[in-house]
Amino acid sequence: MYVPLHYISILFNIMPKVKQFNRNEVLSAAAHIFQTKGYNGTSIDEILKATGLSRSSLYDSFSDKHSLYLQSLEFYKSNQEAAFESVDKKEMNGLEKIEFLFKEAVNHLINHPKENGCLMVNAAAEMSKLCIQTSEIICNNKENLQEIFSEWLMDAQNKKVLHLSKPVKSYSTFLFNALCGLKVLSQSGASKNELLNVAKVTVEALH
């Protein structure tokens, strides 16, 4: 039977120096760099400089570069799903939530031009075929976001705001697809108006 080290420390009155950094802040900074420069394009030194961590602290707490990458992906994924859920909490019907989310996504892409799109999309492009763990995170993210889209679509149908001619799942995949597209498009020289138009046409396609 294993006991958390923390408990043992208390039992024996041992309280060593505590971590000088915040795990989430490190993952956030790391995710940001990975998003900008890709996995193979970012060096440990850059991460150290951006996080202020020492080499040994990073390796002690995050094992190695690849493991840090996966943890950063998970962190980013959680944040993205949390953003969806915060939209979900708003007092809107499903269709309005979809519309709101797409507008927000476009605004974010335009207002943060240096952020290089989306870590999930970039990871899918760079790593999905090379690293099964990365592809699992990406795949899971896709399923979760599609599921939320499905719920919103069903809500809109229940409230008679929408009348879909195909299974809901076709449309939720369609929406997820369009969202991924926007994240690529924003890296391909598209203007804000173009992105907004794509969002509009996409949402109107549901009618």
Next chain:
Amino acid sequence: MYVPLHYISILFNIMPKVKQFNRNEVLSAAAHIFQTKGYNGTSIDEILKATGLSRSSLYDSFSDKHSLYLQSLEFYKSNQEAAFESVDKKEMNGLEKIEFLFKEAVNHLINHPKENGCLMVNAAAEMSKLCIQTSEIICNNKENLQEIFSEWLMDAQNKKVLHLSKPVKSYSTFLFNALCGLKVLSQSGASKNELLNVAKVTVEALH
């Protein structure tokens, strides 16, 4: 005044050893590796092994890794645009061409799962914010493909197959967006049916 070396060679009866490789074959192989592993993920050694070239031949003919990457992008871009134009030559109306192209795109993505999506999309994700030359190629590719989509949409309108309520450009961007999305989606664990459904909903959105 400068004269092509080739001419001088003929004038002076000088005919040195000719190149032992085909430029397009090298670019095709290089584009393939860059697509699979990304720019920063592929080493010169891998390219040498895949192309059979010697180190010096590669540097003589393609300058350096970065230049080879850009040339591979241009090569891939030309092929992609040629594929669009070969669809354009078919005896179909614009809407049928759009439908055909999307189905072909899905089939290609499914039938070549190891190819890692699309070099243009992957390059947009990895390099667009880091390398202006890359972003120019990507941007130009976007404009060219959108232009073809626009022509097809206008053709469909002229033939009364389609009645669009917004400017044609909104829809051509929408189509290009969906196409980019599909290339990400195929890397995110989507099934063939999902991709086909997205293509269907996308095309039907035009009605």
Next chain:
DNA sequence: AGTGTAACGGAACATACATTCCAAGAAAAT
């Protein structure tokens, strides 16, 4: 103050990598 533990800093290491360089080889024409 003293003690024990883990965090920290930085040097050190091994490897991978892009690039250069030079000598040898090979084709075309005489």
Next chain:
DNA sequence: ATTTTCTTGGAATGTATGTTCCGTTACACT
């Protein structure tokens, strides 16, 4: 066969990078 010039092979170089290791430091508790 010889000449000319470019291609080719492979060694060599210098740097960047991921990772390890060890001595020091700082914290929490007695």
